[in-house]
Amino acid sequence: MSEYIDHDPNGTTVGQVEKQFFTFAGTDDPFVLESGASLGSVTLAYETCGTLNPDRSNAILVLHALSGDSHVAGYYRADDAKPGWWDIMVGPGKGIDTDKYFVICANILGSCMGSTGPASVNPATGKPYGTDFPLITIGDMVRAQKILVDHLGIDKLLAVVGGSIGGMQMLEWCVRYPDSVASAVALATTCRHSALAIAFNEVARQSIMADPNWRGGHYYDGPRPGMGLAIARMIGHITYLSDESMRLKFGRRLQNKSALSFEFGADFQVESYLQYQGNKFIERFDANSFLYITKAADYFDLAREHGNGSLVKAFSKCRARFLVVSYTSDWLYPTYQSKEMVTAMKKTNLDVSFCEIEAQWGHDAFLLPNDKLDHLMAGFLRSVAHASAAV
């Protein structure tokens, strides 16, 4: 996702932010995972922006997607080349207004951006876990976030906001902790992966595991499986775009040449773009984290986990007010999947708003500047804040 980040054109920003860490659980009181395995110690990296009000009622938890991190907005240092990943949405006067709300964003369990994951040191061996790290679920990520939110002294979140895999966490939050969530925003997300989404993830995972440097996942003392991870990222990027956006962005234009080379180098701009994105990704992301997080996303099935196969039953546990947004050109989590969740919410009399935004940029549209999304977000949050203040 980070390729879209840029300085806010209007110059508004939350300013300097700090990466913070919270560690819980230990050998005596381990964090037990849904798989039955447990972790002796769990650290979550997180960031906060804005100010928590005296009655602690203005907190919004932002949940990031596959490759994101806790750095949601602002800058660590004044001379940073780029702000946090959702700086266009989170800041003073923006869709999620940090003059009004206290925003929390934590790196997910299993990731590699400061939170405990397969690259962390296994206290039992003193070496990185690698694939000895237990498989985690979206539910595990959310339970860890709940411990952090409790630690911050917040009983009820004004809103939980997430796109893509972040949206799955948001749904899990609403079903698991109905009393702790006043409202929720689901962007370009789904209650469960389609076979198409699982298929792309599996090809991506296979490409990592086929890299000779992967070595069963225990590669931290040697070269990284960079080629495998780069190809995995390239596959991901294809699914985040759309036929239309690729046509507009690249067409069949050639990269730095006027004729076909008749060699296997990158002739077309789209080839060069994918290679660039793949290579950039391996500088910042761990291949094992990619395996664990995509697996958790593939396993996620709200109806199976919480409703014995019935989405209506799963949502009957929720009490939050919902805003669901999909994008016309998203073929990874198409609109019909958002409508499926909206239908189930309607059947349980939940308060839900739904908008399908016309956008040509595919799944990634939720990370791109969009006035409509800003207005939807700001209006929805304002009305939720107004209603909860009246209670």
Next chain:
Amino acid sequence: MHPLRYDLQLIASWITPGSRVLGLGCGEGDLLFWLKQNRQVIERGIELKEFRVVKCIEKGISVLQGDINTEIRDYPDQAFDYAICSQTLQQVYDPVSLIQSMLRVAKKCVVSFPNFGHYRIRTQLMATGCAPVTKELPYEWYNTPNIRVLSLRDFENFARQAGFTILKKAAINMKNHQMEGKIVTFLPNLFATYGIFLIGHP
């Protein structure tokens, strides 16, 4: 807050405070917003056009983007006290099933539409022999979204045939960009430009 259009004011006056209201084809949510602010209703809207849905959600109205004919199907029986279909019925392909759906999800329903029995429409057709074009129905035959033109009398006959009850009705004329208006009592099917009906189960 914007003042409400006259016909919407009238509809609003029929809604019991604190009730659950479903707005079908709710546009930019003016009526639902007014009812939420002034009558403390619990509101839901359905609107097809994305830019209007955005306006509704900006106002804090709960609204779903979609087709009223299909979106209404997911709601449980009698989930609402009122379902409102304002100035949209004449554009619906299957009004019978829509009204049945409305009566399934709501105890009472409000339906309003332009009156095709108005004398100006009658005289236009009589004098020119062409499909009438009026302020209320301002389209040519080939581009009109109003595919189900009906008069006040048509609707009353329809109520008898379809077996629902008319609980209240108002025949009205509007002026000043529909912000003002009055009730028509003398020969309403001839002199009223719009009809508003509150209907219920038999």
